[in-house]
Amino acid sequence: MNRLLWCLLLISTTIQTNAQRAGVYQFERNLEEESGKLPPLKVLKEEGIFQQDVLPELKNVKRSVYVFDKNCGLQFDNRAANGFLKDSYTIEIYFKFAALDSWKRVIDFKNRKSDNGCYIYDGKLNFYNFALGTRAPVRANEYTHYVISRNGKTKQLKMYVDGEAKVEFTDQNDEGVIDEDGVLNFFYDDLIVKEEASAGSVAMIKLFDFVVVPTEVKRSFIKLSESVLKKQTVAPITVAPAPLPVAQTNPPVVANERSLKETSLVLSGQVQNETTRQPVKQPTILVFNKNNVEKHRLKGTDEGLFKIAGEVGQDLYFMVEADGFFPSSIHYTAKELTEKSKNGTIFTLKPVMVSExxxxxxxxxxxxxxxxxxxxxxxxxxxxxxxxxxxxxxxxxxxxxxxxxxxxxxxxxxxxxxxxxxxxxxxxxxxxxxxxxxxxxxxxxxxxxxxxxxxxxxxxxxxxxxxxx
Incomplete structure (x- = not known):
C-alpha cells in the first residue's frame, strides 16, 4: 500500500510540474487576463475604445471588442509574467485590420528594434524576412483567426489562418523569441520602416506556454464560438511529440517549365524594395553553384515574382539585380534551400539614390x-x-x-x-x-x-x- 501511495504521489507531482498553462484575454471592456494569473495588456501609444461589434463567423452575434487606431497596439509584459512565453509557445488571435493595402504588422518579438516578425502582406502570412505563405482568407474589415506556434527544441515556427497552416520554417536565429526587453507587441509599427500598421479591433488573444498541435489549432477555429462567446477555463491541449509535416503550397510565380521537369526542387519567391517593401519590377536573378558557374538566369514578373529550379542536396548562390537598385547576393545551403522551397522566400534590393x-x-x-x-x-x-x-x-x-x-x-x-x-x-x-x-x-x-x-x-x-x- 505504501508503495502504491508513493507511486501516486510521484505521478501527481510529475503532472503538476509539467502542467501546461494558458492565458486568455477576452476584452470584455478591460485588458485583463481572465484568470488573473497573467498581467493585463498595456496600451501602446493612444488608448483605444471598447465597443460592441458584429462577429460574422460567430453567427453575427455582438460582443465587446477592443478597437485600436493606426499604429496604436497592445503589449504583453513577459517579464511581469515571470517569463511565461519562452522559446516554445502558441499565440492565438481573433482580430481584424481596417487596411491591408501593404505590409501590416501583427506581432513584434524585438520591441521595435528589428523589422523581422509577423506580418500580413497582400493577403499572405509572412514572417519577414524568412518565409512567405500562400494567399490566405485574410481581408480588410473581416475578422481573422490567426495562430503562430514555435517549438523550442526543433525551432520549427508555424503560422495558421482559420485553422490552416500557411507558413512553416526553421527559426534558426530565434527571430520568433522575445528578446531581452521582455515584451511582445501586437499591431504596432516598428522603428525601421514606417507605415506598416493598420487600425483594427481584437476580440480575443490566447497565450500558451507550449506548442498546440495542428489538429487542435483546427479544432480551435471550428469551435471559435465556444472560445470567444463563453468565458471558460482553457483545458490542457496535447503537445506534439514531434513536429508534424504540413503540406505547403508555393506562392504564384513564373515557372521555367523545362527546368522543372529536369529537377526535383523549386524555389519560389518575390524580390522587394528593401525600404518600401513593395515589389521590384522585372528583377534579374542569376543562379550559381559553389564553383561560381552560372546555372540559370531568369527574369521576374512585374510583381517581382520568380520560380527557380534546383537540385536537392546542392548549395546555390544568387545574384539579384534590377534597374535603380544595388545588386544583392544571397547564399542558401542545401538544407536552407530545401526549407525555403517549402515556404517561398523574399529577396530584398536596396534602392540607389544620389548621396546615398x-x-x-x-x-x-x-x-x-x-x-x-x-x-x-x-x-x-x-x-x-x-x-x-x-x-x-x-x-x-x-x-x-x-x-x-x-x-x-x-x-x-x-x-x-x-x-x-x-x-x-x-x-x-x-x-x-x-x-x-x-x-x-x-x-x-x-x-x-x-x-x-x-x-x-x-x-x-x-x-x-x-x-x-
Whole structure:
C-alpha cells in the first residue's frame, strides 16, 4: 500500500510540474487576463475604445471588442509574467485590420528594434524576412483567426489562418523569441520602416506556454464560438511529440517549365524594395553553384515574382539585380534551400539614390595591409555590376579603419585600401574618371572600438553615389 501511495504521489507531482498553462484575454471592456494569473495588456501609444461589434463567423452575434487606431497596439509584459512565453509557445488571435493595402504588422518579438516578425502582406502570412505563405482568407474589415506556434527544441515556427497552416520554417536565429526587453507587441509599427500598421479591433488573444498541435489549432477555429462567446477555463491541449509535416503550397510565380521537369526542387519567391517593401519590377536573378558557374538566369514578373529550379542536396548562390537598385547576393545551403522551397522566400534590393551611402561589409583586407582577400570577391562583383549597369553613375569610395595603431598610419592605410578597390573596378573596364576616393582612417566609427566583434564593423569600405544619370 505504501508503495502504491508513493507511486501516486510521484505521478501527481510529475503532472503538476509539467502542467501546461494558458492565458486568455477576452476584452470584455478591460485588458485583463481572465484568470488573473497573467498581467493585463498595456496600451501602446493612444488608448483605444471598447465597443460592441458584429462577429460574422460567430453567427453575427455582438460582443465587446477592443478597437485600436493606426499604429496604436497592445503589449504583453513577459517579464511581469515571470517569463511565461519562452522559446516554445502558441499565440492565438481573433482580430481584424481596417487596411491591408501593404505590409501590416501583427506581432513584434524585438520591441521595435528589428523589422523581422509577423506580418500580413497582400493577403499572405509572412514572417519577414524568412518565409512567405500562400494567399490566405485574410481581408480588410473581416475578422481573422490567426495562430503562430514555435517549438523550442526543433525551432520549427508555424503560422495558421482559420485553422490552416500557411507558413512553416526553421527559426534558426530565434527571430520568433522575445528578446531581452521582455515584451511582445501586437499591431504596432516598428522603428525601421514606417507605415506598416493598420487600425483594427481584437476580440480575443490566447497565450500558451507550449506548442498546440495542428489538429487542435483546427479544432480551435471550428469551435471559435465556444472560445470567444463563453468565458471558460482553457483545458490542457496535447503537445506534439514531434513536429508534424504540413503540406505547403508555393506562392504564384513564373515557372521555367523545362527546368522543372529536369529537377526535383523549386524555389519560389518575390524580390522587394528593401525600404518600401513593395515589389521590384522585372528583377534579374542569376543562379550559381559553389564553383561560381552560372546555372540559370531568369527574369521576374512585374510583381517581382520568380520560380527557380534546383537540385536537392546542392548549395546555390544568387545574384539579384534590377534597374535603380544595388545588386544583392544571397547564399542558401542545401538544407536552407530545401526549407525555403517549402515556404517561398523574399529577396530584398536596396534602392540607389544620389548621396546615398552603401556599406560593402564583406570586403576584406590582409591584416594591416591594403591587399584584398579572396572573400571580398562577392561584394566587389556587386559593385562592378552596379557600375556596369549604370554607365552614367559616378561614385566616391570611402575607406575606414578601427582605432588600433597609429592614427596617421591608419589614415594612409584607409586611402590605400580605397585605391585597391578602385584598381579592381578599373581592371574590369570601369573608367577611372567615374571613381573618386577618400580615406578617413579611424575618424568615422560606426560601432564601439572596445571589442573585436564591433571593431570589425569599423574596418569597412563604403561608397557614395555622386551622380546617377
Amino acid at each position: 551611402s552603401i556599406v560593402l561589409n564583406n570586403i576584406r583586407f590582409a591584416q594591416g595591409k591594403p591587399e584584398l582577400l579572396p572573400e571580398s570577391a562577392e561584394d566587389l562583383n556587386r559593385l562592378w555590376m552596379f557600375m556596369r549597369d549604370n554607365p552614367s553613375a559616378e561614385i566616391e569610395l570611402q575607406g575606414h579603419t578601427d582605432n588600433l595603431g597609429n592614427f596617421d598610419l591608419n589614415l594612409e592605410l584607409s586611402r590605400q585600401r580605397v585605391e585597391a578597390v578602385k584598381a579592381f573596378l578599373i581592371s574590369k573596364g570601369i573608367v577611372d574618371q567615374r571613381i573618386s576616393g577618400r580615406g578617413f582612417g579611424s575618424t568615422r566609427p560606426v560601432a564601439n572600438n572596445n571589442r573585436e566583434e564591433t571593431r570589425q564593423l569599423n574596418r569597412r569600405v563604403e561608397f557614395i553615389i555622386k551622380k546617377l544619370k
